[in-house]
Amino acid sequence: MRNAPESAPTTWRKSTYSGGSGGDCLEVNDAHPTHIPVRDSKAPHGPTLAFRRQAWAAFVENLKAG
Secondary structure, X not given: OEEOOOOOOOOOEEOOOOOOOOOOOEEEOOOOOOXXXXXXXXXXXXXXXXXXXXXXXXXXXXXXXX
């Protein structure tokens, strides 16, 4: 995990794992070729984290497994 690269595209979507009440919203950017940038939707101009695609896929699989 590292800070998102400056050249990351700015197409964000709300994660399907975000809370339904609107308070816990994680946004992800699937358009970057090598990393998945992640940010808090309540702070769109705040910091972002970038995960390698393989690490993000493993994280999502673990969420699905409970």
